[in-house]
Amino acid sequence: MSYSSFKEFYPYYLQEHSDTRCRALHYIGSTLVLIVLAYALFTQSYWWLLAVPVIGYGFAWLGHFIFEKNKPATFKYPLYSLMGDWVMYKDAWVNLLTGHSKGR
Numbered sequence: 001m002s003y004s005s006f007k008e009f010y011p012y013y014l015q016e017h018s019d020t021r022c023r024a025l026h027y028i029g030s031t032l033v034l035i036v037l038a039y040a041l042f043t044q045s046y047w048w049l050l051a052v053p054v055i056g057y058g059f060a061w062l063g064h065f066i067f068e069k070n071k072p073a074t075f076k077y078p079l080y081s082l083m084g085d086w087v088m089y090k091d092a093w094v095n096l097l098t099g100h101s102k103g104r
Contacts, residue, residue: 006080013084016073022063023088029059030089060085 003009017023033056040048064072073081
């Protein structure tokens, strides 16, 4: 299937992340990515930036291979998948901070 917009893609992305353990690994990876980015910029130790894709994708892919038993959307839809990860991360924080769920 091909998607003509991110809005069209995102429901598929969420479906591929229905296992809460998979999502948790995504959130852990995304949080660590932000921490590593901040550390690299603060200390000007830019070598840490090499760890960003390993951390981000590593945690996410473990969730897919171990819990979801599916292939990460990154393999077919790299840009939409990256966008989906950060929107899902943002939605998790909004839900946590406001106590509201968007039905996910």
